[in-house]
Structure formats: structure tokens, C-alpha cells
Amino acid sequence: MAEVERTVEDRLREEYFTLRPEIRRVADRLEAEIRYHLLPISGGLQGHERLAVKCRVKSCESALEKLRRHQEERAFQRNRPEIYTLTSLNDLAGVRVLAFPQSRLAEIDQLLREELRGWTADPVEDDGELQALKYYGYCQASDKIRGEYQVVSMLIGLFWEVEHSAIYKPDARLSGIAGHRGMRERTRDVVKALRAFEEQFEALARQD
Amino acid sequence: MKTLDTKQNILDDAGFAYSIDRMAYFNRKSKKIFSVEYVEDHDEDDLERAIREDTGGEEWKFYFNSGEPPESVRREIEASLGRG
Numbered sequence: 001m002a003e004v005e006r007t008v009e010d011r012l013r014e015e016y017f018t019l020r021p022e023i024r025r026v027a028d029r030l031e032a033e034i035r036y037h038l039l040p041i042s043g044g045l046q047g048h049e050r051l052a053v054k055c056r057v058k059s060c061e062s063a064l065e066k067l068r069r070h071q072e073e074r075a076f077q078r079n080r081p082e083i084y085t086l087t088s089l090n091d092l093a094g095v096r097v098l099a100f101p102q103s104r105l106a107e108i109d110q111l112l113r114e115e116l117r118g119w120t121a122d123p124v125e126d127d128g129e130l131q132a133l134k135y136y137g138y139c140q141a142s143d144k145i146r147g148e149y150q151v152v153s154m155l156i157g158l159f160w161e162v163e164h165s166a167i168y169k170p171d172a173r174l175s176g177i178a179g180h181r182g183m184r185e186r187t188r189d190v191v192k193a194l195r196a197f198e199e200q201f202e203a204l205a206r207q208d
Numbered sequence: 209m210k211t212l213d214t215k216q217n218i219l220d221d222a223g224f225a226y227s228i229d230r231m232a233y234f235n236r237k238s239k240k241i242f243s244v245e246y247v248e249d250h251d252e253d254d255l256e257r258a259i260r261e262d263t264g265g266e267e268w269k270f271y272f273n274s275g276e277p278p279e280s281v282r283r284e285i286e287a288s289l290g291r292g
Contacts, residue, residue, distance in 0.1 A: 072273060072274045073230075073243075073277040073281045074231055075281045077280055077281055176231045179244040180244075181219075181247070185216075
């Protein structure tokens with residue numbers, strides 16, 4: 001009986017589940033390190049201030065979809081499956097640091113940059129406007145799987161979470177909607193409104 | 209903000225639809241496809257020039273920053289865009 005030909009996606013799924021324990025270790029290690037490094041800040045927050053550290057391992061289908069979208073053609077070369085590997089992704093293991101108000105972001109960013117030296121900056125920007133500070137690199141848990149961390153305003157980060165879980169997560173392919181210019185503009189409107197809300201809140205909290 | 213609106217308007221006015229799966233703007237009539245990266249990295253004049261460009265309309269013309277896709281990928285994209 002002829003062997004059934006495995007697709008690029010089949011190979012990548014196999015790779016994912018082989019890597020899965022290592023991805024988990026990177027995520028756990030990175031989360032623990034970041035929580036530890038942030039203790040001087042998290043221990044001294046004022047009553048209205050918030051700091052949250054969230055960690056996630058990218059799901060198999062999200063990882064495949066991300067790799068497919070990484071190519072400008074959004075398609076795998078079926079005759080060259082060997083050129084694709086999930087280890088080329090920076091965010092299989094990710095940590096997001098959410099802070100409120102946003103005046104805490106610079107302090108958090110500086111502290112983590114000092115502690116995680118050698119990590120590569122890859123800021124999240126839209127039309128030249130900075131939305132989140134993002135870095136990727138290797139931690140002690142693996143020399144194969146890169147981790148990623150983001151430092152972002154809490155309201156914007158929570159908006160991204162809601163947007164992701166409500167709209168994109170049920171069908172990873174829908175994430176392509178985010179590339180539409182009109183959709184990007186609407187998203188930017190939300191981010192701008194959340195930022196203005198935080199600035200107003202912060203100004204009033206300072207007066208108190 | 210202005211740039212974003214203008215490019216989207218140019219594409220809308222020229223009858224380009226957006227493919228969520230391909231993350232690209234395409235027009236079945238003129239058989240042209242622009243990746244979001246291409247639209248992002250080229251100004252309005254380039255975009256309008258590309259839309260006006262006479263490509264014969266026989267085969268799909270790909271406007272990608274990375275150039276023409278490999279043949280197998282090209283066939284897959286053409287097959288998916290040819291539907292509908």
C-alpha cells in the first residue's frame with residue numbers, strides 16, 4: 001500500500017507536539033523570571049495601580065497559522081516542507097506584562113531590559129505609533145525555543161485579549177481580518193480612546 | 209490616519225476586495241493582487257500606478273514585496289481567488 005503523503009501542516013503538527021514540553025518550560029521559566037524581576041515594582045504599587053503578568057503557550061493551530069501568515073503569500077510551498085519549522089517563531093512561549101496606569105510602563109521596561117540583556121527589541125507599532133514594547137530571546141530553559149515578552153498598558157492589553165478570544169480564537173484564519181486597513185483604523189481608534197481614558201484617569205489621580 | 213483612509217479608498221474605488229485568508233486585496237476583473245505588505249510599503253502614487261498598469265489581464269499579476277511567488281504557491285492562490 002502506498003504511503004499517504006504528509007502535508008506541510010502534518011509535519012508541523014508533529015513538530016509542535018514534540019516541542020510542546022520545551023515550549024511549556026520556556027513559558028514557565030520566563031514568567032517566573034519576569035515576576036521575580038518585577039518584585040521591586042509590584043511590591044510598591046499605590047492603591048489604584050495594577051500590575052499583572054500573564055503567560056501563555058501558543059496553541060498548535062495558532063502556531064501553524066502564524067507561520068503560514070509569516071509568508072507574504074500566506075501559503076506553504078507544498079514541495080518544500082523541509083524549509084518550515086515552528087522554531088522560527090518568536091512567540092511560541094509568551095509573557096505579557098500589563099500595567100496601569102501607563103506611567104509605570106517605562107519603569108517596568110527599563111528594569112526588564114537590564115535583567116534580560118541581549119534580548120531583541122521588536123516593538124509593536126501601528127502607522128509609526130508605539131502600542132507595546134516587545135522583546136524576544138532565549139532563556140535558560142531552552143536554546144531552541146525563543147520566548148517573547150511584551151510590556152503594555154493594561155487597558156490596551158485587556159482589549160487585545162478580548163478581541164483575540166472573542167473574534168479570532170474560534171477560527172485562527174479570521175486573524176487575517178486584522179490586516180484590513182479599515183479594520184486597523186477602527187482598532188487604532190479603540191487604542192486611542194483607551195489611552196486617552198488612562199491619561200485622564202492618571203491626571204486626576206495625581207491631583208488627589 | 210489620512211494615508212490609511214486614502215489607500216483604502218483607492219482600493220475600494222478600483223473595485224478591490226479583501227481576502228481574509230490571503231491578507232491581500234484582489235480584483236478578479238483586472239486579475240491583480242496586492243499583499244497588505246505591498247500596500248503598506250508603497251505610497252498612494254505607486255498604488256494608483258500599479259492599479260492602472262496594463263498587464264493584459266490574461267494571468268494574475270502579483271504585487272508582493274517579495275516578488276512573484278513560487279509556481280506551486282501561485283497556482284494555489286490563483287485557484288482560491290478564481291472561485292466565487
